[in-house]
Amino acid sequence: MKPAPFTYSRPADWGAAVALLQSGARPVAGGQSIGPMLNLRVVQPDAVADLRHLPGFGGVALSGGLCRIGAGTTHAAIEDDAVPGRLGEILAGVARRIAYRPVRNRGTIGGSLAHADPAADWVAVLPAFRGSAVALGPGGERRIALADFVMGLMETALRPDEVLRAIELPTLPAETRWGHWKFCRKPGEFSKATACVLAVPGEVPRAVLAALDEAPLVISDASALLAAPEAEAARIANAVPGLSPWRAALARTALKRAAAMVLETA
Amino acid sequence: MTRLPIRMTVNAENVELLAEPRSHLADLLRGELLLTGTHTGCEHGVCGACTVELDGAPARSCITHAGACDGATVRTIEGFEGDAVMAALREAFTAEHALQCGYCTPGMLVMARDIVLRLPDADEARVREELSGNLCRCTGYRGIVAAVMRVLDRRRGLAGPAASRAA
Numbered sequence: 438m439k440p441a442p443f444t445y446s447r448p449a450d451w452g453a454a455v456a457l458l459q460s461g462a463r464p465v466a467g468g469q470s471i472g473p474m475l476n477l478r479v480v481q482p483d484a485v486a487d488l489r490h491l492p493g494f495g496g497v498a499l500s501g502g503l504c505r506i507g508a509g510t511t512h513a514a515i516e517d518d519a520v521p522g523r524l525g526e527i528l529a530g531v532a533r534r535i536a537y538r539p540v541r542n543r544g545t546i547g548g549s550l551a552h553a554d555p556a557a558d559w560v561a562v563l564p565a566f567r568g569s570a571v572a573l574g575p576g577g578e579r580r581i582a583l584a585d586f587v588m589g590l591m592e593t594a595l596r597p598d599e600v601l602r603a604i605e606l607p608t609l610p611a612e613t614r615w616g617h618w619k620f621c622r623k624p625g626e627f628s629k630a631t632a633c634v635l636a637v638p639g640e641v642p643r644a645v646l647a648a649l650d651e652a653p654l655v656i657s658d659a660s661a662l663l664a665a666p667e668a669e670a671a672r673i674a675n676a677v678p679g680l681s682p683w684r685a686a687l688a689r690t691a692l693k694r695a696a697a698m699v700l701e702t703a
Numbered sequence: 704m705t706r707l708p709i710r711m712t713v714n715a716e717n718v719e720l721l722a723e724p725r726s727h728l729a730d731l732l733r734g735e736l737l738l739t740g741t742h743t744g745c746e747h748g749v750c751g752a753c754t755v756e757l758d759g760a761p762a763r764s765c766i767t768h769a770g771a772c773d774g775a776t777v778r779t780i781e782g783f784e785g786d787a788v789m790a791a792l793r794e795a796f797t798a799e800h801a802l803q804c805g806y807c808t809p810g811m812l813v814m815a816r817d818i819v820l821r822l823p824d825a826d827e828a829r830v831r832e833e834l835s836g837n838l839c840r841c842t843g844y845r846g847i848v849a850a851v852m853r854v855l856d857r858r859r860g861l862a863g864p865a866a867s868r869a870a
């Protein structure tokens with residue numbers, strides 16, 4: 438099937454991009470989620486605005502303990518160590534397991550977050566970090582905490598006339614411990630349950646449980662999970678409303694395994 | 704329907720065409736440029752049959768819509784004539800019976816070449832993982848994996864002391 442007709446434009450700067458969004462155009466980054474949706478006519482925008490050529494759309498910059506990842510940075514760039522240090526190591530491990538390399542070559546971290554598929558990898562993992570999404574709208578820039586960005590199934594805190602410009606994450610000390618477990622029956626498939634645990638020295642450990650058909654569940658203090666993984670994982674998974682028994686079992690096991698990975702590196 | 708002017712480099716030739724924004728790169732390659740080596744299966748990014756080299760890296764041509772191609776450099780299966788890695792892969796695909804109907808083969812070869820060049824140390828498990836985005840309904844994958852391993856092994860041998868002596 439072919440997409441319904443749409444017009445195409447390529448804004449040269451961020452102001453033009455926001456103006457296009459204000460006029461109702463749909464932003465496109467790597468096209469790896471919206472491309473299939475267009476072909477299947479799940480979405481039928483009248484106009485699309487291609488963000489890929491915006492200045493500074495992709496790329497990583499470090500300043501004052503903060504790592505700014507351009508929204509247009511591809512999964513493949515992150516897999517290939519675009520982000521330095523311990524943070525980069527953690528993100529590269531996540532990126533490598535997103536979809537397949539040809540999809541990672543085009544798909545972007547910002548597109549993935551804006552798309553807000555509950556089973557997507559960045560959606561599942563980024564809320565663990567004390568970082569923010571940088572949104573640009575007609576009134577200028579604002580920052581949204583990553584833990585609050587995805588609000589539900591394909592629903593984000595982004596307004597229709599806002600473009601996601603960057604993700605800002607604090608850099609991490611080398612001793613940061615990380616556990617991440619993703620259940621898929623085939624590599625590159627969307628997850629059936631994802632959990633991650635981030636333990637930064639001197640900070641309260643955090644965890645996320647995701648791929649729940651809704652917004653990820655952010656556990657802002659995962660101390661109890663690390664103290665008693667078995668019981669806490671069961672308590673957390675069983676408290677998620679509407680999960681079938683097998684999904685709850687996967688969620689519980691993902692949490693337990695992510696916690697175990699952190700404990701093993703203690 | 705308004706058509707967009709698209710300028711691309713395809714297999715080292717400059718091409719200019721008019722395309723509907725809703726058409727995708729595989730449409731342009733097959734329908735406009737008659738480069739029918741690129742196949743389409745699912746047209747939503749899942750099967751890998753349409754994989755081509757786009758700006759130097761494998762990409763799905765079925766979900767890259769026309770506008771995004773303006774200014775791009777594309778290499779299709781027809782564009783690897785003088786490429787040594789592709790020649791080795793072609794030979795290995797024949798030797799290992801890595802194709803039957805051939806529908807998946809153009810995408811498999813583009814992906815296989817990327818694996819060989821990007822992951823020179825890959826073992827069989829990694830090759831399987833990297834090929835997991837290319838579906839084949841015929842072979843059961845064994846021959847394809849063996850063909851990629853054959854080329855990787857040969858190159859690992861060549862990159863050893865013998866090759867540096869020869870150079």
Ligand SMILES: Cc1cc2nc3c(=O)[nH]c(=O)nc-3n(C[C@H](O)[C@H](O)[C@H](O)COP(=O)(O)OP(=O)(O)OC[C@H]3O[C@@H](n4cnc5c(N)ncnc54)[C@H](O)[C@@H]3O)c2cc1C
Binds near residue numbers: 463540546
């Ligand atoms: C076969 C296949 C398998 C996949 N498997 C996985 C997987 O296992 N895990 C996973 O996480 N993902 C997977 N994906 C999705 C992939 O990761 C996409 O790259 C990603 O979801 C979207 O990124 P994109 O840059 O391509 O965004 P696009 O498809 O271009 O856009 C996606 C959505 O976000 C909006 N958008 C994009 N960028 C911005 C921005 N900067 N500001 C505001 N809005 C924006 C668009 O309007 C659109 O609604 C898969 C995709 C395919 C085709």
Ligand code: FES
Binds near residue numbers: 744749
């Ligand atoms: S036709 Fe493009 S991935 Fe299937």
Ligand code: FES
Binds near residue numbers: 801806
């Ligand atoms: S050889 Fe027939 S699909 Fe692969």
